[in-house]
Amino acid sequence: MAEAVDYQVLGTRPVRPDGVDKVTGRAQFGADQNLPNMLHGKILRSPHAHARIKRVDLSKALAMDGVCAAVTGADFPTVASGVSIGEAGGDVMDIAHNVMARDKALYHGHAVAAVAATSLEIAEQALDAIDVEYEVLPPVLDVLQAMAPAAPLLDENCFTKNLPEKPDKPSNVASVMALSRGDVEAGFEQADLVVEGEYRIPMAHQGYIEPHACTATVNEEGKATVWCCTQGQFDFRTAIAKILDWKVGDMKVVPSEIGGGFGGKTVVYLEPVAVLLSQRAGRPVKMVMSREEVFRATGPTSGTVCRVKVGAKQNGRITAAKAWLAYESGAFPGAPVGPGAMSIFAPYDLENFLVEGHEVRVNKPKVAAYRAPGAPQSMHAMEVALDDLARQLNMDPLDLRMVNAADEGTQAPYGPKFPAIGFKACIEAAKKHPNYTAPLLEGAGRGVAAGFWFNVGMQSSAEVRLNEDGTVIVMEGNPDIGGSRASMSLMAAETLGVPYEQVKTYVGDTESTGFCNLTGGSRTTFATGMAVVRACEDIIAQCRSRAAATWGVDEEQVEWRDGQAVPAPGVNADVNPLSLADLAAGAPRTGGPILGRASLNAQGAGASFSVNFTDLKVDQETGAVEVLSFTAVQDAGKAIHPAYVEGQMQGGAAQGLGWALNEEYIYDADGVMENAGFLDYRVPVASDLPMIDTEIVEVRNPSHPYGVRGVGETPIVAPLAATANAVRDAIGIRINDLPLSPPRILAALGGE
Amino acid sequence: MSKIHVQTTINGEQVDFLCPPQQSLLEALRETLGMLGTKEGCGTGDCGACSIILNGRLVCSCLMLAAEAQGQEMTTIEGIADADGLHVLQEKFLEHAALQCGICTPGFIVAAKALLDRDPNPDERTIRYWLAGNLCRCTGYDKIVRAVQDAAQQLAYEA
Amino acid sequence: MATVVFPDHLLGCTNGQRQVELLVDNYRELLLALEKQWPGIGEALAKSAVAIDGQIYQDAFLEPVNADSEIFFMARIEGG
Known part of the structure; x- marks a missing residue:
């Protein structure tokens, strides 16, 4: 093409x-900005996953030599709910309360107070001198547990949105949504066979290598300058101004080079705190998160439970598909269940479907956008179900997808008819790819999956x-x-x-x-x-x-x-x-x-589709997976700089493989994350991966002068299911949940 | 607390500095000496962004005390290029688009230099295991490994 | 008449009505017409994206609507 x-x-x-x-x-990154007379700020974080904050006493900290300012939630202005900021940031009140807790700490690591001192060492000592009285409450840590009627409530003022009748009782379910077309039950009746499953994926982190960092200075005129690593200096300016009730024009945000974001640097954490501390102290304040803080208090993506049921004729044509999605939003609303629901069936031309989505609050960090937010989890469920379907039909998994593939003119599950799209071109390119026509190594497994992202x-x-x-x-x-x-x-x-x-x-x-x-x-x-x-x-x-x-x-x-x-x-x-x-x-x-x-x-960002496949081997004794090859095929519309398009595809594949094989937030019963470091939250390293083969398909986007489609997000979508399907192929056992870490695979093998 | 006087050699130059006893070498480099090219990604030796070469050995500067630098010789990212221009590794990283966000890049280049200094002709597997202590979240390592392979070939050709 | 289709989660605003046909010239007039028919729906629509004849708009306002246009309201799309 x-x-x-x-x-x-x-x-x-x-x-x-x-x-x-x-x-x-x-190159100057977030932590590389230093100013004369600069102070160092640090944040005191809640040691409880769920607690009422009865009292915060800063007096001992403020009395220490070298401590220049200290603040709590009470020092921030009251922010009204209702204004949405950022691209995926959500309600300004929620973001403000995530930046600094007010009356309740909603997760282990939630910011409760902050200090600025002449050295980092003194700032850290001052945190120990802050006296906080908590009333510890039972935490809710699991999405299904949080949905139960008797679950402890995170927020007594949270009433489920979008229900047909206005609810009379508060709930941890922040909102529900649904998408449907045709008659799904009649569709299942027409089916020759039906596959279904429930698939669980725990929270995972974007894992950018650069921790959040900023330096803020407020001058005597009341004008602030903030240097920070951010995915958007303008959206950060709005957020800081709204949280502190400042005029946007009094705030200047200078973006440093950014050491990775993947959606995680679309929301403010430190910046409003640094501005407030600088204002109080009359000196510049620098704040840098530790890696542990990054894990405990910044944007993971939702842990999810997805149930999928797909019915098809013997020829592979899908007659009906149904999905039930529950996404953890963390401590505040903002789970990407909407895009998850809109993307799950997007690659396919379906007459009958129903998707129901739920976003659910739990005592874990507020989720942030993570590359194609919401799609990897829901599409993992669908693409695994399709793999099971292809097996039962004895059909090539690419052929099954081709039989059902959306094309120009297909009405997308989320409403509009697709303009020119490249899904069929991706399937064809994958089918012809030498890695696909090559025979499988002895003992290895191969898995296929499709990916999609809307683009904006x-x-x-x-x-x-x-x-x-x-x-x-x-x-x-x-x-x-x-x-x-x-x-x-x-x-x-x-x-x-x-x-x-x-x-x-x-x-x-x-x-x-x-x-x-x-x-x-x-x-x-x-x-x-x-x-x-x-x-x-x-x-x-x-x-x-x-x-x-x-x-x-x-x-x-x-x-x-x-x-x-x-x-x-x-x-x-x-x-x-x-x-x-x-x-x-x-x-x-x-x-x-x-x-x-x-x-x-x-307007007119063209959707980008992909097809991924991978060959891998499973060590029967350790349960470890060795990835032998990974092939990513994706429609870029027009690759302006092909090396960076390939880079997006390869990086997304690696992140997806990490998510599929190892990465997860592990919590103890009290809601404390047990693996808040790169040693135990294991992202892929060079020796875990092979070269990642890419093929760029170019189906021009008519809305862009050079035909460009965004390429950054789609690459992370398909690897989850492609990996799961390859493991299934290798060991002959379907494991529905991720990650497919050695203990989980060993347990499955032992159960045979 | 009294500070410790440290005399050390950084990128071929003799350097003196004072440090508190508990300060990490990374912090001394970045905060005291203003050498900001060495990055901190974790502070626990897991990500390799703070890699430096110390007496020919690759180390995480976040895991070393600044005081331990006394009498040692080290190379940081600032010492990889010279007045004649970029090191071959740096050129190859650029040519192969082996960086996206770039925060891990100084650590990777220092680590790759340490590898090529001891093994001028490493195979892919050796490169991948040697660089396994450096995390990159953007590239999937493909282009990084290719850049190192290409740099090794170029150096062999020039030698 | 342009066809306007609502997703399930907006049916609460339309008394369960999934589809409506309207004669309008642009998106601004469409919003006014819908607000007149279902007072209060404007607030929910302001938080939605809209697809007009296959083209997705996060912020439509000036876009023309033709007599045979197909209009779908949908959840806003975020991104990482």
Whole structure:
């Protein structure tokens, strides 16, 4: 499905603009900002998973030498519920109460107080001097337990949303939702066979290597500057301002380089606290989380229970599908059950289906977005059920998916009809892939699964500046989390018709560039890329007008070709083409500096589908899984910088494999996470993995000038089920729950 | 508490600094000496972001006391490139797009340098096991391993 | 007449009615018409995304609605 269009620079693999600084240690990340006279802030965290906070006494801490400020929830303004901030952040009141507990601590590690002191050591000693009186309450740790009518309540004011009748009793179920079409029971009656199962996946963490960090300073005028690692400086500015009841215009947020986010750096934790401490102390305050704090108090994704039932005819055609989803939202509402429900059947053309979703509060950290939030868990259930179905039908699992695959014009389960999509192209590419046609090694298993993500557009701005020598600066506002500066430069160079090296892209702070929603939802290359292209078109229009002025002709008589203004065909003008350098040099005479800009709310983000398959071996004695090969096929629309598209696919595969095989939050009965470190929360290391083979499919997205679809999120969706299905194939036993860690596999083998 | 005077060699230069007895070498590098290229990802020796080469051995600087640097010789990420330009490993990391967010990159480059210093021709398995102490959450390691393989070949060709 | 379809979780706002046909020129008029028919639904719709003829909008307002348009309200999509 390669495109016929010839591009000059799109699809090449140049070195990223920020590359040299990142391989030499020069790049400044969140914890790398230091200011003169700076204090160090630390947070006191609840030792209980569920407790009423009766009293917090800061007096001993404040009396210590070197302690300059201390705050509790009572020092924060009251924030009303109802305003939603960030992309996946949720209600501002919930975020405020997650940043600093008010009357109740809702999970082990919930922030209860904070101090700022002249050294980190003194700050840590001061935490020990804070006296907190708790009334310990029984914790609710499991999603099904939390749904039970007699479960202890996290919040007496939480009434289930979206029920047909307004409930009269509070509940831990924050909301319910449903999607349906056709007559699902009639569909099951038509089926020749039915498969069903219940699948459980515990909480897992994004696992970015850089802990949250920020430095804040408030000046005597009441203006704040915050340096932090964030996926979105503008959304952080809004969040901090709303939580502290400040004016947005008094707050400047400077994004550092970001050491991974995967959705976890879309929400504020430390930043409002650092601003408040700085305001109280009259000095800059730096706060950096420990790895343990990252695990205990920042965004894992939901632990889930998903039940799926699928009915099909002998030819593989699905007649009905039903799903029941329960997602833990952690201490506050905000579980991604909506997208989980909308994505579970998205790859398939179904006449009859019903999905019911529940988001449930438990005494664990408030969940945050994690790469394709909600989809990996629900789609794991469906893709495992389909694997069982393919076995019973004795059908190739790719053929089963092809028989049911959604295509252009198929009505998606979440409503609209799909425009051009690449799911069938991915299945075909997978089927032909040499890794799929190759025979399986003795004793190994192979598993297949499909993946999907909607992708989003949202608001972006870009400014393109022509320097005096004709070089070009692109300014935009999306923190570069995986090479996006390179793709912006490529799109700008392509549009302007100049070499990649002539363009340099910068990520601005909230005062140096126009508003951009955060880097997330696989939106940056799509939406901000669209803004960059439009801003370059603005430059071209101005350049044509400047050339017309230079030559004394009409603007319509000037064309832009190969990076130069040239007379339009048929125009009789004896002039030399004008390059960007010529036009920049002439700019003082033709109207001053040349500056292009664009701002938009990008619509039409095309969905990205994938097919993954993996070969693996299971050690019968230890239960350990050895991944022999992993192949990811995905529709990118158009790969602007193929190496970074492959990188997204490979990184998503590795994260998905980790989730499938090892990663989980392990809690004791009191709600204390027992594995809050990288030694025990085991993310994949280099020796766990093989090379990850990728194949980029390109089915153009008609809404983007170069056909781009976001690629960042889809890669994590399919690996969960592909791995589970390969383990099933290898050991002959279906294990419904994840992770497929050695103890779980050994237990299954022992049970034979 | 009185501070300890430490004399050490960092990237070929003699360096003196004072440190409290409990301070980690990582903290001394970052906070006292302002060498911010060495990163902290965990503080417990699990992620390798703080990797440095100490007397030819790869170590996690978060697990060492600053005072232990007395009389030692160390290489940090700041000492990998020289006035002539980037080290081959750095060039290959860029060429292969072996970094996405880049926070783990200094640690990986230091670790890979330590490997190639002792084994100029490692096979894939050796590279993967050697780098198993360095966590990367973005790349799935594929392009990192390829960059190290390519750098080894280039160095062999140049030698 | 444009066809408007509601997901299950909005049926509480529409007295269980899943589908409605309306003659409007743009999304703004559509919201006004729906609010008139079911007072209070606007608040729920403001928190929804909408697909107009297959194109998903997180923030529709100015988009035109044709006589044969298909409009689906849906939950907003987040992202990591």
